[in-house]
Amino acid sequence: MTLISPKFLFVPVSSAAGVGEYMRSLIIAREVERRWPNATIQFILNRHAPYAATCPYPAALLDDTPTKNIKAVNDFMSFFLPDFVIFDASGRRSQLAHANKLGAKVIFISQHKRKRSRGMKVLRARVTDSHWVVQPEFVIGAISWLDRFKLRLINKPAPLVIGPVFVNPDESTQVDLLKRYDLCAGEYVLLNAGSGGHMNAQGYIVEEFAKAAVNIHKATGLHCIMVYGPNYPKEFTQVSGVTAIKELSHVELISLIDKAKIAVLSGGDTLLQAIALKKPTLSVAVSKDQNYRLKICQNNDLTVCAAHNAESIALGATKLIEGDSLQKLEAALELCNCVNGLNVGMKEIAALYRSKFGCT
Template identity: 75%
Template sequence: MTLAAPKFLFVPVSSAEGVGEYMRSLIVADEVKQRWPNATIQFILSRQAPYALTCPYPAALLDDTPTKNIKAVNDFMSFFLPDFVIFDASGRRSQLVHANKLGAKVIFLSQHKRKRSRGMKILRARVTDSHWVVQPEFVIGPISWLDRLKLRLIEKPEPTVTGPIFVNPNPKHQAALLSEYGLTVGEFIILNAGSGGHTNSRGFIVEEFALAAASIYQATQIPCVIVYGPNYPNTMIEAEGVTAIQELNHGELIDLLDAAKVAVLSGGDTLLQAIALKKPCLSVAVSKDQNYRLKVCEERGLTVCSDNKAQRISDGLVELMQADNLLKLETALAQCDCVNGLELGMNIITALYRNKFGVH
């Protein structure tokens, strides 16, 4: 632990299904490394997660998600002695307390009302230095007057609404990626069902996206690109007019999303990133916790929703692309104040760094 080489520990929810919390932690970790090149960065992950062995930073692997491994996480913190611990939708109160006792600055990220409420409970809030809400306020709503009063009484700040956190498009990298796949800006459709591991009664939902992509190309003659995701275990489907990609890193996915004409996405973090990028999209809930978010976004005219059947996805996207419908969606997106929260989050970390090390 030195001023020039702070130690950061990232503890995202990690499992065999979702990938959003891990990806968000990676984005913040990469930004930390840019800001403090000598920083030591460490992750704690479930070994059940498909990305556990490909994490670009050292990772301590547990038998289950870190939240359920209280002692193992606490023991590792005692060994590692971090300056900062970032819990992304994870962490028992005792784990946050332990991090605080070790002198670490504790950051907690929540993405749903339930997690946000948990993060504001007095005994947790007392040991949390910064609480980020990674949903736009129009989705999650304001905190109650009672929560505001409780936080004021214990002299803790209200959660900071960062909104979605992602890497901004990189024009140079984007041009190279488009060249690699033979694509042109604004002349292709991108489809992504999140991690690729979510299922319905018929199998993997991303396979419905793949069938929809083939139908969309036949109906529109616009090339489609489908990104299956790291958790999809089967052979990718081949179809005319459809480019199938197993996996992209976050920056590459954002570059393609930014360059696409329209998108078909799950209701996870990528949807909010698309809204921040002002990209018209049709969205599909691939897990129960996405339904409310999609309902709110659709009510505000920021997306069009579909169920997870291939034909409904295809029909919905073709209808969305009709000139009047597309203009309506683009107008609502242009007026939405949802933006990339990465810079705000990094400003908070920098302020905590200065406070911890007495830098002004």
């Protein structure tokens, strides 16, 4: 019996600023490889993204984000002939249509209302086999009755709300990390401003996180782990009470967040992952599209928010650690139904796999 060697093509948004879509695609790709070891996995990336040169899978490199390179992406799909194409917050309708025409199962991932609405447009939905929403429903809300009606007319299901996608904390990794950085579980603060490339009028926002880390240590005595992110271009120095780290793998970051007393995070995917882990957080919007998400999470007592300056971050984190708001957050987090969406997404891929190949 000949083993099926399925081809998976991942097309995430990729730029010099953000890293979330690429990281999510990488997490899914690794789980695909674990599930189907004989699968061929390929990425299409912007060559100017800092992670383009370190992607562990073969990557076709473009001069801009794939959405803006319609012909190049379509030409590559014609050459590669994928069985599955995962567009993570990327892709023009013509690109999805081309993948569909080639016989691929097309998955579109959206992370906010505007992208979700785009994915539900009739001409795009017709050529999409599965539309995933990587936000909890309490953040993004339900779709309208009109959208449901239009999707029924073309015999397409409503977008599947799977929530944040991440690798669960690994116990052995946690033991190694705590030993490596001389930490005790529950006795340190982890700070991370996402990719490290976001800026405000004063410069890189991650630098405000780093200044805040020093003040949090002085105020609370807790050691701080400051993760700068792959897109931060400058050098940094070690300061007493703060361990500065350029970059952690996804599983390392999740594992350290899980064992921290609190985490100070940007309003990107990692915040939702921390909420799913029931970890108290102080959150900071480092881009405009994060403000709405943070407002909803704060209104549901799932995080507390601060402005993107060192004083606000340090004061907010200190109050969270030393005040009674920590217990309030912990209680609300225990009741929250936000879970890891990786397993949900993989079940959907397995169903598409069966429909294409007639086996698992």
